[in-house]
Amino acid sequence: MSQNIPLAERLRPRNLDEYIGQEHILGIGKPLRKALDANLVPSMILWGPPGVGKTTLALMLAEITKRQFYALSAISAGVKDLREIINKPSGLFPPILFIDEIHRFNKSQQDALLAGVEKGNVTLIGATTENPSFEVNAALLSRCQVYVLESFGVKEMNEILNRAIVKDVILKDLSIKIESTDSLFRISGGDGRKLINLLELVVNAQMGESEITVADEVVEQIVQKNLARYDKSGEQHYDIISAFIKSMRGSDPNAALYWMARMIVAGEDPTFIARRMLILASEDIGNANPTALILANTCMDAVQKIGYPECRIILSQTAIYLANSPKSNASYVAIDKAMSIAEQTAHLPVPIALRNAPTKLMKEIGYGKNYKYSHDFEGNFAKQNFMPDELEGQVLFEPGLNPKENEWRKRLASLWDNWYKY
Numbered sequence: 485m486s487q488n489i490p491l492a493e494r495l496r497p498r499n500l501d502e503y504i505g506q507e508h509i510l511g512i513g514k515p516l517r518k519a520l521d522a523n524l525v526p527s528m529i530l531w532g533p534p535g536v537g538k539t540t541l542a543l544m545l546a547e548i549t550k551r552q553f554y555a556l557s558a559i560s561a562g563v564k565d566l567r568e569i570i571n572k573p574s575g576l577f578p579p580i581l582f583i584d585e586i587h588r589f590n591k592s593q594q595d596a597l598l599a600g601v602e603k604g605n606v607t608l609i610g611a612t613t614e615n616p617s618f619e620v621n622a623a624l625l626s627r628c629q630v631y632v633l634e635s636f637g638v639k640e641m642n643e644i645l646n647r648a649i650v651k652d653v654i655l656k657d658l659s660i661k662i663e664s665t666d667s668l669f670r671i672s673g674g675d676g677r678k679l680i681n682l683l684e685l686v687v688n689a690q691m692g693e694s695e696i697t698v699a700d701e702v703v704e705q706i707v708q709k710n711l712a713r714y715d716k717s718g719e720q721h722y723d724i725i726s727a728f729i730k731s732m733r734g735s736d737p738n739a740a741l742y743w744m745a746r747m748i749v750a751g752e753d754p755t756f757i758a759r760r761m762l763i764l765a766s767e768d769i770g771n772a773n774p775t776a777l778i779l780a781n782t783c784m785d786a787v788q789k790i791g792y793p794e795c796r797i798i799l800s801q802t803a804i805y806l807a808n809s810p811k812s813n814a815s816y817v818a819i820d821k822a823m824s825i826a827e828q829t830a831h832l833p834v835p836i837a838l839r840n841a842p843t844k845l846m847k848e849i850g851y852g853k854n855y856k857y858s859h860d861f862e863g864n865f866a867k868q869n870f871m872p873d874e875l876e877g878q879v880l881f882e883p884g885l886n887p888k889e890n891e892w893r894k895r896l897a898s899l900w901d902n903w904y905k906y
Contacts, residue, residue: 532633535675552579586610587619635674812884
């Protein structure tokens with residue numbers, strides 16, 4: 485009977501002692517562990533790449549807290565399925581409703597789910613590989629804790645591998661020799677389920693031999709014949725989108741089109757492609773060509789309205805435009821620098837001259853005093869300090885080296901000659 489059950493399912497952890505990784509949320513004293521220790525399971529979204537234990541964690545939470553457990557896939561479930569579960573009578577504690585790929589739920593489905601969560605009919609555990617800020621509506625998201633699950637590192641991958649060989653009911657009786665794991669870990673890419681599936685593939689290919697060898701050359705020879713061209717939820721999903729972004733950043737429209745085509749023919753969600761271009765338009769082009777952000781945003785809107793196959797033309801046009809645009813990450817660098825300084829200086833007061841003075845008392849104690857209204861001065865500019873006194877002269881934005889931002893650098897140098905040089 486066990487031989488018919490996939491290795492990944494046979495190895496699925498049943499308790500916290502068997503669960504590998506995610507110490508940042510499940511370690512002693514960590515947020516989710518504290519909730520579990522108190523037998524309190526909040527509605528939550530588990531966000532992370534494939535194969536890091538999202539489904540396993542949901543099952544385990546239900547087992548530990550002795551809750552009823554229902555599971556639906558957002559790919560196949562509808563509002564009717566949701567309501568059937570939400571309206572079922574429950575005991576002292578609401579059942580756990582696990583929604584896999586919750587980012588695929590449309591607005592009406594999410595609204596139906598929201599009603600059940602608000603009334604306490606169910607405790608929601610949603611799993612997603614996509615940023616929930618983009619894919620889950622704000623009302624539902626505000627009622628859920630978001631826990632970020634991380635890809636497995638070498639330490640966790642070794643633990644998974646050793647557990648499979650030592651604990652599995654079938655593998656423990658085989659003579660398995662581990663010679664090297666670099667290829668196994670590299671191809672798995674931090675995906676625990678993929679690691680287990682690859683191990684099973686390697687073992688099955690050598691079944692019947694006196695000794696089964698796990699070594700880089702063996703793994704590559706066996707796996708090469710079985711790797712899928714493109715797995716939308718696996719390693720190549722992330723590798724190909726990375727190549728696509730890097731090609732546009734590197735001003736190569738041909739490579740950008742190739743990697744986009746790879747995603748399109750594999751059935752990738754077009755809004756995913758458009759959203760990544762929208763991010764790149766600001767992160768990598770920015771004010772070197774502000775129109776890039778407008779075009780990318782229009783592309784996102786058009787793709788959502790039109791869909792495949794016609795939207796491929798809009799995606800192509802936008803990718804070519806972004807690849808050919810001048811590049812600047814000055815805005816990206818500036819906000820990260822500003823946030824870093826802000827975290828360290830949040831105690832600094834707003835200068836008196838910059839404070840709002842809506843009441844007579846505030847005016848009397850000096851709020852707004854000595855503020856220079858820019859439009860009262862020549863060129864609509866009056867030199868004054870707009871930072872906390874302790875940060876006067878702090879430069880956060882360094883214009884990029886491109887025609888548009890060179891113009892800005894020249895203007896800033898004329899206004900703030902002690903900060904910017906041209």
